[in-house]
Amino acid sequence: MNLPVYKERLRGAVAEAQARLAQRSAEFVTRTDQVNLQVQEDCEQVLESEKGVRLFNETILPAAIENVKAAYGLRNRPHPIPFAHRSATQLGGPARQQLAEYHRRRATLERVIGGASPLPQTEALPEPRKLPK
Numbered sequence: 001m002n003l004p005v006y007k008e009r010l011r012g013a014v015a016e017a018q019a020r021l022a023q024r025s026a027e028f029v030t031r032t033d034q035v036n037l038q039v040q041e042d043c044e045q046v047l048e049s050e051k052g053v054r055l056f057n058e059t060i061l062p063a064a065i066e067n068v069k070a071a072y073g074l075r076n077r078p079h080p081i082p083f084a085h086r087s088a089t090q091l092g093g094p095a096r097q098q099l100a101e102y103h104r105r106r107a108t109l110e111r112v113i114g115g116a117s118p119l120p121q122t123e124a125l126p127e128p129r130k131l132p133k
Contacts, residue, residue, distance in 0.1 A: 035112070042109035043119060049102035056095040064091050 110117050 038112050039109070039118075042105065042112055043117075045105045046102070046109055046117070046119060049098065049105050052098045053095075053102050056091070056098055061091060061095060 106117060109119075
């Protein structure tokens with residue numbers, strides 16, 4: 001026999017369950033948005049690091065190498081210019097740091113997404129160029 005007394009209790013339990021479901025759904029959406037934001041930020045950081053490595057390899061280090069070559073071309077002077085070589089060799093550390101930062105950021109991105117990077121595979125970034133001796 002169904003008594004109307006128990007229906008209020010059931011309605012309250014149903015309302016409570018619906019409220020918990022709505023709360024869990026909102027938490028899920030919030031966490032999904034947080035993960036998407038983290039992935040987007042990590043992708044941007046990887047691309048920024050890649051640009052830095054390419055800047056060193058394609059612009060800064062070749063210019064430093066040309067300066068060294070030009071300085072050694074002036075060897076007919078009593079003292080060759082060591083400044084160009086010293087400044088060029090000092091660029092190797094920052095270039096390697098930039099490359100390490102690129103790999104660190106890419107690993108962070110892959111850890112966040114739990115797999116391979118969604119960024120298109122680019123050719124392997126070379127080690128910074130060696131200077132002539």
